[in-house]
Amino acid sequence: MRSNSTYKTDDLSIFCCQNPDCPDFGKRGLNNLTVCGIYGAYDYRLIRCRTCKSRFSERKGSVLYNSKIDSEIAVSVLEHLAEGCGIRKTSRLTNASLGTVARLSKMSGEHAKKAHDVLVPFSPSDK
Ligand SMILES: [Zn+2]
Incomplete structure (x- = not known):
């Protein structure tokens, strides 16, 4: 299995909430996101929005x-x-x-x- 770490960063400011009903939808750099889990064969991160409590893949929207x-x-x-x-x-x-x-x-x-x-x-x- 290949490492997927080359394209990962600990900086979550490049991500934004993917929930269209969230007041922070599409806004970057608000410090409202945390990593709440890992999934898949290549260890993709599951990101959680503190504002709306929704979770989504780091790949969503890409x-x-x-x-x-x-x-x-x-x-x-x-x-x-x-x-x-x-x-x-x-x-x-x-x-x-x-x-x-x-x-x-x-x-x-x-x-x-x-x-x-x-x-x-x-x-x-x-x-
Ligand atoms: Zn949200």
């Missing part, structure tokens, strides 16, 4: 949510795709299956579109 792929392999796949490698080439170079590469490509594209739609309204206007 491309890797509900994915069983190791973070290191997923990051490698996404890096190859970002550099312009095709799905077959990425599959060969990362030893991930064609289906996994295609799924990650589709999900990361959808995730990037959502991030774009949220971030663009805050961009300075073009003169």
Whole structure:
């Protein structure tokens, strides 16, 4: 089993509550989150919000949510795709299956579109 620790940090300020009914939903750096458990084959953290008492996976809200792929392999796949490698080439170079590469490509594209739609309204206007 691979170590998943490369992509983990003790700093929980990069996370936010994932409960849409919580007053702290989507707000980072409030110090309202704690790690309340570990789960899965790769020791994913279960995060708890002190405000609404809900618990959620550290992967919720990310491309890797509900994915069983190791973070290191997923990051490698996404890096190859970002550099312009095709799905077959990425599959060969990362030893991930064609289906996994295609799924990650589709999900990361959808995730990037959502991030774009949220971030663009805050961009300075073009003169
Ligand atoms: Zn909450």
